[in-house]
Amino acid sequence: MAGRRTSRAPLSREAVLGAAVALADEQGVGRLSMRTLAEALGVVPMALYKHVSGKEDLLDGMVDMIVAEIAPALEGQAWRTTVRSRILSARTVLRRHRWARQVLETRTTRTPAVLAYTDSFIGMFLDRGFSVDLTHHVMHALGSRMWGFTQELFDAPDTAGPADPSSSASLPPDAAQLEEMARRFPNVLRIAMASAHDDDGVVGRGCDDQFEFEFALDLLLDGIESLHARGWTSARA
DSSP states (O other), rough: OTTOSSSSSOOOOOHHHHHHHHHHHHHHHGGOOOOOOOHHHOOOOOTTTTTTHHHHHHHHHHHHHHHHTTTOSSSOHHHHHHHHHHHHHHHHHHHHHHTHHHHHHHHOOOOOOHHHHHHHHHHHHHHOOOOOOHHHHHHHHHHGGGOOOOOOOOOOOSSSOOOTTTSSSSSSOHHHHHHHHHHHHHHHHHHHHHHHOOTSSSSTTOOOHHHHHHHHHHHHHHHHHHHHHHHOGGGGO
């Protein structure tokens, strides 16, 4: 089992969080509990409470662990290159830890690590000549993209754990379903059928998520670049 200790070296918060991340990677965050984590570490559950105060503190710490994996801002590069690189690094991290998006969306506490990442992300704009006003609106526009994900047009499948290939939701639509779609929702069907194929896509078995993410990101960056170049402010909008 992921995270199982082979020795009885003293536990640390870092070791507990690392084991929790490994366990969530393997089994999904939905199966993670203080009990299952203690079993993976070969200790009694009470031993964990010396390092994490409970499940919420554990999840906050796991977020901090994955934030640390995001590449730092590039030095000496134009703002667009730096921002794009940072966002795509965050996306790579989230694709490596499929449970992370679900946890990020439920966090109500902003830990120092999360605040530091947000602060440095804002700094990529301010340090390159963006006004505070424009940066404020840019952060709203980018939203969750700064963490490497977006809310898709169609609901994404559960990313808490490995997909069940026997699930009917993972099967392509049959002829009868397509006919019903064509009758009731012809425009949705046209777009879904026109998409590039990617088994990890969120629109059925259609859209290439990585392509669509970068396409939308570049559209936003183009718009931001245009606003910055003409000295846009919300006061004149």
